Amino acid sequence: MKIITIIGARPQFVKAAMVSKAIKEHNETNQNKVSEIIIHTGQHFDANMSDIFFNQMNIPKPDYDLGINSLTHGAMTGQMLEKIEKVILDEKPDWVLVYGDTNSTIAGALAAKKLHVKVAHVEAGLRSFNNKMPEEINRILTDRISDILFCPTATAVTNLEKEGSTNIGYKVVRTGDIMLDAANVYREKSVKPEGVSEGTFVLSTIHRAENTDSKEKLTAIFSALSQIASKEKVILPLHPRTKSYLEKYNIELSPSIEIIAPVGYLEMIWLLANCSMVITDSGGVQKEAYFFKKPCITAREETEWTELVETDVNFLAGSNESLIVNTYNELKTKELDFDTKLYGDGETRGLILKELISY
Numbered sequence: 001m002k003i004i005t006i007i008g009a010r011p012q013f014v015k016a017a018m019v020s021k022a023i024k025e026h027n028e029t030n031q032n033k034v035s036e037i038i039i040h041t042g043q044h045f046d047a048n049m050s051d052i053f054f055n056q057m058n059i060p061k062p063d064y065d066l067g068i069n070s071l072t073h074g075a076m077t078g079q080m081l082e083k084i085e086k087v088i089l090d091e092k093p094d095w096v097l098v099y100g101d102t103n104s105t106i107a108g109a110l111a112a113k114k115l116h117v118k119v120a121h122v123e124a125g126l127r128s129f130n131n132k133m134p135e136e137i138n139r140i141l142t143d144r145i146s147d148i149l150f151c152p153t154a155t156a157v158t159n160l161e162k163e164g165s166t167n168i169g170y171k172v173v174r175t176g177d178i179m180l181d182a183a184n185v186y187r188e189k190s191v192k193p194e195g196v197s198e199g200t201f202v203l204s205t206i207h208r209a210e211n212t213d214s215k216e217k218l219t220a221i222f223s224a225l226s227q228i229a230s231k232e233k234v235i236l237p238l239h240p241r242t243k244s245y246l247e248k249y250n251i252e253l254s255p256s257i258e259i260i261a262p263v264g265y266l267e268m269i270w271l272l273a274n275c276s277m278v279i280t281d282s283g284g285v286q287k288e289a290y291f292f293k294k295p296c297i298t299a300r301e302e303t304e305w306t307e308l309v310e311t312d313v314n315f316l317a318g319s320n321e322s323l324i325v326n327t328y329n330e331l332k333t334k335e336l337d338f339d340t341k342l343y344g345d346g347e348t349r350g351l352i353l354k355e356l357i358s359y
């Protein structure tokens with residue numbers, strides 16, 4: 001069996017690393033080998049946003065590096081579609097495997113489907129119900145044309161049912177969340193980032209377009225972080241997009257926020273394991289906060305990880321400065337229940353591979 005894996009952005013590297021691991025383990029003990037061809041679309045290309053994940057997580061070197069980045073959504077998706085189609089025609093895979101909700105995800109699914117190649121979508125069925133998010137459009141369209149939809153949660157399965165999944169003809173499989181596999185595999189191997197000073201800290205990451213693209217929102221979020229940093233250290237690995245918008249808008253950063261360059265996965269796991277709380281607008285980091293039993297304030301109006309909000313471990317604060325600060329204050333004295341097993345048991349990679357082989 002031959003699989004083409006399509007990845008291009010940081011969250012996809014973390015997820016794909018786990019399926020590559022499952023393929024490697026399968027091939028060590030089975031006669032019917034699975035071959036994996038990796039296409040890196042090039043959406044994230046900096047050493048600390050891309051290479052470091054391949055090195056730390058033993059992801060095989062990409063077979064194709066398309067080098068497509070820094071374009072508008074339409075241009076980026078269009079170029080990806082054209083180049084991925086060519087690879088699929090040359091490689092003739094049994095499956096194209098796509099992850100999450102980026103332009104690489106929809107481009108890969110669409111290119112494959114038009115060539116009658118089966119598509120599997122990892123992290124399917126998520127909905128934020130905010131059609132202004134580019135990610136939401138990518139999710140909906142990718143799900144609709146995929147052959148197998150690997151859902152991380154019960155909510156994801158329900159979302160698809162509401163859209164009429166039983167009439168559509170794709171296969172929906174609840175697998176648990178592949179990011180839990182990654183967190184469990186690397187938990188013991190975490191590395192303290194260089195230069196991080198001692199003491200209790202809040203971990204923050206901010207990079208969603210809906211926040212970075214608005215001067216008002218970005219200013220409010222960073223003011224909230226400054227207020228919090230006057231009470232407890234805040235460590236913030238700065239995404240390149242956020243960095244350029246902070247400069248563009250001339251937003252002054254409080255020196256009490258410990259801004260660091262984006263870190264590798266092993267360092268990120270260390271920060272998650274050792275922080276007191278998380279403040280983020282990332283999708284993946286919201287779940288990781290839960291994996292590491294840390295309260296999370298989400299700087300968004302809504303989340304596709306609704307079960308975290310429903311079980312009172314994640315608190316939506318948007319870009320509302322006082323709400324972020326007040327929620328932080330409240331959470332300092334609150335005991336939360338993280339023993340709800342929302343995301344399976346960390347064995348998602350094996351379930352995904354088994355389904356692809358037996359379909």
Ligand code: UDP
Nearest residue numbers: 010011014237262263264265268282283284
């Ligand atoms: N991450 C990382 N280093 C960082 C920031 C994030 O390794 O400096 C990890 C994070 O823990 C998660 C993955 O990158 O596993 C993807 O998260 P990101 O916030 O980039 O994307 P999203 O999940 O919002 O799509």
